[in-house]
Amino acid sequence: MDVSRTPAVRLLVSAAALCCSLALVAGCSGSTSQGERGKQADRTASAVAPMSGADLQSDYQKVIKDVLPSVVQIQAGNDLGSGIVYDDQGHVVTNAHVVGDQKTFQVTTANSENTLTARSAYSYPAQDLAVIKLDKMPKGLKAATFANSSKVQVGQIVLAMGSPLGLSSSVTQGIVSATGRTVTENSGGGGTGATIANMIQTSAAINPGNSGGALVNLDGQVIGIPTLAAIDPNLGNSAAPGIGFAIPSSTVKTIAGQIVKSGKVTDSGRAALNITGRTVVDGRFQPAGVAVVAVKSGGAADKAGLRVGDIITRLGDTDITTITSLTEALAAEKPGDRTSVTYIRDGREKKAHVTLGEQ
Known part of the structure; x- marks a missing residue:
């Protein structure tokens, strides 16, 4: 399934x-x-x-009253997205593809028409997350409460809050459709191309401008950040209604917490082979593996004996045909995990055991 960042598609509102x-x-x-x-x-x-x-209805209204003041609209140059107030120091967490290359932003809150200014704290495109900081924390703006997303269950009712199509403080409703999805974002049109694991799939309508906003349970807790919406290539890359994805709140807290504390991501939690690779094709011009074009000295692949020119065809029990499939396979692993790499060298298939490094 192809996916795009939310500013590229529209989804239908699901029934209550x-x-x-x-x-x-x-x-x-x-x-x-x-x-x-x-x-x-x-x-x-x-x-x-x-x-x-x-x-x-009363439950919905209470959640909206409690959480919506923590959801803001972010203007980044000509792009528009959403964000969530992370703490009482003025830090706002959002998607990396919302902030792009911008360093300064205009922020509008739910309770005021006044425009606030903010600056970039750090952007981490590999997980499509970023933190910006308000130049001044206004009165009445409160931090959201983030849930433990490992407890999210399929069928839970959720509300998506943000600024779809520039309509600030909008709310849509749906359910958690699935958990544990690994999704690769398009790299064109301003997307980061990130492969993100453990995403929450939801039927709540996610439209352009919802990116970086809040996916909220009926306890008034943020369970994720709406980030991607599915597209159907069989329908001319139009929206696949009712299929959206949110970065889980536990991941958001881990990454944003490091940024707030250290000004950068010090522990990504993302496994890596520590190589640079590219997709290769066979005689029928079909993807056939990932060629190693550079090996980081002292990295996981280097220690396992891989070298430039090797073609990786399998990681553990997963067939590898493209750089995307390799990234998705690694997304299911953790740094320090032990696995095997099957590769071709000089026309012969070989296998090496590798302890995965960190991205």
């Missing part, structure tokens, strides 16, 4: 869903008076009653 409470009230041991039994019966009946549309 209702949920039911299945909690039961357990009785206590020992004798109970008739009056108390009647009260318990009333509480039990109330507990198993389905949540009404009004109750769900």
